Amino acid sequence: MSSIGTGYDLSVTTFSPDGRVFQIEYAAKAVDNSGTAIGIKCKDGVVLGVEKLITSKMMLPGSNRRIHSAHRHSGMAVAGLAADGRQIVARTKSEATNYESTYGEAIPVKELADRVASYVHLCTLYWWLRPFGCGVILGGYDRDGPQLYMVEPSGISYRYFGAAIGKGKQAAKTEIEKLKLSEMTCREGVMEVAKIIYKVHDEAKDKAFELEMSWVCDESKRQHEKVPEELLEEAKAAARLALEEMDAD
Amino acid sequence: MDQKPFSQGLLSSEADSQRTLYPYVTGTSVVALKYKDGILMAADMGGSYGSTLRYKSVERMKSIGKHSLLGASGELSDFQEILSYLDELILYDNMWDDGNSLGPKEVHSYLTRVMYNRRNKFNPLWSSLVLGGVKNGEKYLGMVSMIGVHFEDNHVATGFGNHLARPILREEWHENLSFEDGVKLLEKCMRVLLYRDRSAVNKLQIAKITEEGVTVSQPYSLKTFWGFSAFSNPTVGAEGSW
Numbered sequence: 001m002s003s004i005g006t007g008y009d010l011s012v013t014t015f016s017p018d019g020r021v022f023q024i025e026y027a028a029k030a031v032d033n034s035g036t037a038i039g040i041k042c043k044d045g046v047v048l049g050v051e052k053l054i055t056s057k058m059m060l061p062g063s064n065r066r067i068h069s070a071h072r073h074s075g076m077a078v079a080g081l082a083a084d085g086r087q088i089v090a091r092t093k094s095e096a097t098n099y100e101s102t103y104g105e106a107i108p109v110k111e112l113a114d115r116v117a118s119y120v121h122l123c124t125l126y127w128w129l130r131p132f133g134c135g136v137i138l139g140g141y142d143r144d145g146p147q148l149y150m151v152e153p154s155g156i157s158y159r160y161f162g163a164a165i166g167k168g169k170q171a172a173k174t175e176i177e178k179l180k181l182s183e184m185t186c187r188e189g190v191m192e193v194a195k196i197i198y199k200v201h202d203e204a205k206d207k208a209f210e211l212e213m214s215w216v217c218d219e220s221k222r223q224h225e226k227v228p229e230e231l232l233e234e235a236k237a238a239a240r241l242a243l244e245e246m247d248a249d
Numbered sequence: 250m251d252q253k254p255f256s257q258g259l260l261s262s263e264a265d266s267q268r269t270l271y272p273y274v275t276g277t278s279v280v281a282l283k284y285k286d287g288i289l290m291a292a293d294m295g296g297s298y299g300s301t302l303r304y305k306s307v308e309r310m311k312s313i314g315k316h317s318l319l320g321a322s323g324e325l326s327d328f329q330e331i332l333s334y335l336d337e338l339i340l341y342d343n344m345w346d347d348g349n350s351l352g353p354k355e356v357h358s359y360l361t362r363v364m365y366n367r368r369n370k371f372n373p374l375w376s377s378l379v380l381g382g383v384k385n386g387e388k389y390l391g392m393v394s395m396i397g398v399h400f401e402d403n404h405v406a407t408g409f410g411n412h413l414a415r416p417i418l419r420e421e422w423h424e425n426l427s428f429e430d431g432v433k434l435l436e437k438c439m440r441v442l443l444y445r446d447r448s449a450v451n452k453l454q455i456a457k458i459t460e461e462g463v464t465v466s467q468p469y470s471l472k473t474f475w476g477f478s479a480f481s482n483p484t485v486g487a488e489g490s491w
Contacts, residue, residue: 069344093344097337226346 013127023131024124027153030133031080035209036166036200037066039077039137041148042189043182045217046139047227048077049193051168051201054208067214067226071096073106073141075214075224076116079166080134080153088136091119109140113149113157121155135165141222168200175199186217190227194235195242211236268372272324274298276309277448278410279320279379280438282422283388283403284431287459288381290320291435293443294468295450302450310456312463314339317353317382318456319360322407323395324375331374334363353382353389357399365397377407383460406438409446414438428457440471 008014009022016022035051050066066085067077070092078085095115099107116136123129131153138149150163161181164172175196184192194211201209213232216224227235274296281290296304309328310320313335321328338359342351351359357380367373373395381390391401404418417438426434432455443449451473456465484490 065346069346072340072343093341097340101333101337 011127012124012129012131021124021154024154027131027133028135031135031153031165032167032169034079034081034134034166035066035206036164036168036172036197037077037079037135037137038162038164038172038176038193038196039139039148039150039160040162040176040179040181040184040189040193041139041146041160042184042186042217045141045146045186045189045215045220045222046148047186047189047193047215047217048075048137048139048213049197050077050079050212051166051197052210052212053206054210057208061210065212067212069093069224070112070138070140071100071106072223073216074109074112075139075216077137077139077214078134079137080132082134084132085134085136088116088120088132088134092116092138095119106142108142108144109138109147109149110144110159112140113138113147113151113159116149117151117155117157120151120153124153124155137163137165139216140224141216146217167202167206168197171200172196186215186219187231190215190231191235191238194232194239198236198239198243199246211239268370269324269327269375272327272375274304274325275375275448276307276322276325276328277446278406278408278414278442279309279322279377280406280410280414280418280435280442281320281379281381281390281404282418282426282431282434283381283390284426284428286428287383287388287457288318288390289428289431289435289455289457290318290379290381291439291453291455292320292322293439293450293453295448295452296325297448300447302448305450305452306468308454308465310454310465312456312458312465313356313380313382314342315350315462316384316458317351317356317380318458318463319356320379320381320407320456321376323377327374327376331360331363331376331378335359352384353380353391354384356380356382357389357391357393357401360393361397361399364393364395364399368396379405379407382458386460409442409449410438413441413445417441436471440473443471443473 008016012023035053037050039048048067052066068089069075096107120132124131136151148160149157150160151157162176179192197211213227215227279292290310292309294307295302296307313319360378375395378393392405393399404422406414439453443451451470452468454466454468
């Protein structure tokens, strides 16, 4: 699928003859090379999960967070270049608090997604900036219920029932499509997300990984928070079991 | 908004519209003391507009994060602004999600910096703040004034409370007061303030903060006694006066 855009790929302000901006596509490749991040919208909330690839045995568990809170009611899972992700998260937090200072209420998730997308898009318009090399899955819970958005390095943002980015996104999307999300609660969703991440993890290419999960649902009082310890362990155990059963076949 | 045009001096009249000159809607004293399990704080619910007791259901004590309680007297809009700053501070602290949270000592320090820096720009937040809390078993009670003077003590009071309540507290406060004794002591102070402070209203709340969290009581009134013989026939010694 990859074509070499010789000559037309040096700047993000150059179109190719067939209407593509190669720099943006290359930025998307950076996202495809990172650990999988997925998000699902259940009937009572949103669950985010990340396959955090461990590059060194000396890394402390729980460090290098890939899921961040953007505000009380929303969080984002980042895939791609970690430093770029940090910048986007900082900007998102700032947009959220700015909105609250001006309008006196928590920023609607749709508005927040819009602003993140605009910011990411901004960096595709000038030759002295490079596009962000990361994609973001934004999940939040406001007056209009739970919502899930995904923002790509091109600045495109759509609303989803289920979204996946990173290495195992194709496999993850297939698994998510099998789920009946409208009937699922977040508790069940947490178990499913863990199973999917364990399933799409490629044992051969990447050795160890840490599962990071967060949710925002009725049970968490509509606040974005890490999935509670016991539930997380339960989900990991169930996921490992499911994997063993699959391997046994 | 804080930018002053080059031509104007620090205290010139056009710049005056951009800094606080005097307070408009004010709250009166806040009294607080340390007791066995934490901090007890009392404040009435009045908001005065000059000499008019205009607002009678103002909550002048609010919980901050998990470990602190803030009470304020002075300009109420400045109190609301301070709450807004603290809200953002606590939000960012929570978003780290690292198992740590800002305790009363840290919040007190933050407030001191805010108040002192505003004072240096001749644009103070016209409030006296009382900050109490408990974190990891350690009780903390401190105060910040509108010019940034700050200190910690076993009992504090703002405004008139400094003159009327502190002497009572100095006499009767001791370590490890029980909850009931603490409330009785606070009510004694608030009653004196009610009799003698013209901007006090007889509708108060008492808040307590312990390791478990903050509880703010429902508003209630103190019983007062006006049946002194000297009040029953006040003009007995001077006919015709009132």
